[in-house]
Amino acid sequence: MTKLDDDGRKSLTDAGWTLVDGRDAVTKTYEFKNFIEAFGFMTKAAIWAEKLNHHPEWFNVYKKVEVTLTTHDVDGLSELDAKLAEKMDALAK
Ligand SMILES: C[C@H](O)[C@H](O)[C@H]1CNC2=NC(N)=NC(=O)C2=N1
Numbered sequence: 261m262t263k264l265d266d267d268g269r270k271s272l273t274d275a276g277w278t279l280v281d282g283r284d285a286v287t288k289t290y291e292f293k294n295f296i297e298a299f300g301f302m303t304k305a306a307i308w309a310e311k312l313n314h315h316p317e318w319f320n321v322y323k324k325v326e327v328t329l330t331t332h333d334v335d336g337l338s339e340l341d342a343k344l345a346e347k348m349d350a351l352a353k
Pocket residue numbers: 313314315316330331332333334
């Protein structure tokens with residue numbers, strides 16, 4: 261697996277993901293209507309994460325879910341982060 265190229269990084273930031281300081285990773289905070297919506301999103305995202313064998317770092321408080329994506333295997337962003345980000349954005353709609 262290789263690191264995500266510049267076009268891939270631009271697509272992520274265009275989609276509202278923010279590059280993390282001091283780390284090759286992106287982050288986004290989703291806010292839902294309530295805890296059930298937030299947890300429903302996490303449940304669906306978890307199934308996709310297993311399917312892709314690529315797992316988010318995330319933190320949930322009530323209706324907010326903070327997600328950070330990076331690939332430990334390449335010590336930075338990879339195509340898998342782009343794929344999971346796209347999936348999560350679709351699930352959060
Ligand atoms: C052995 C297994 O395939 C790896 O540990 C997978 C699992 N999930 C993963 N998730 C993430 N975010 N990065 C990885 O490098 C990664 N590697």
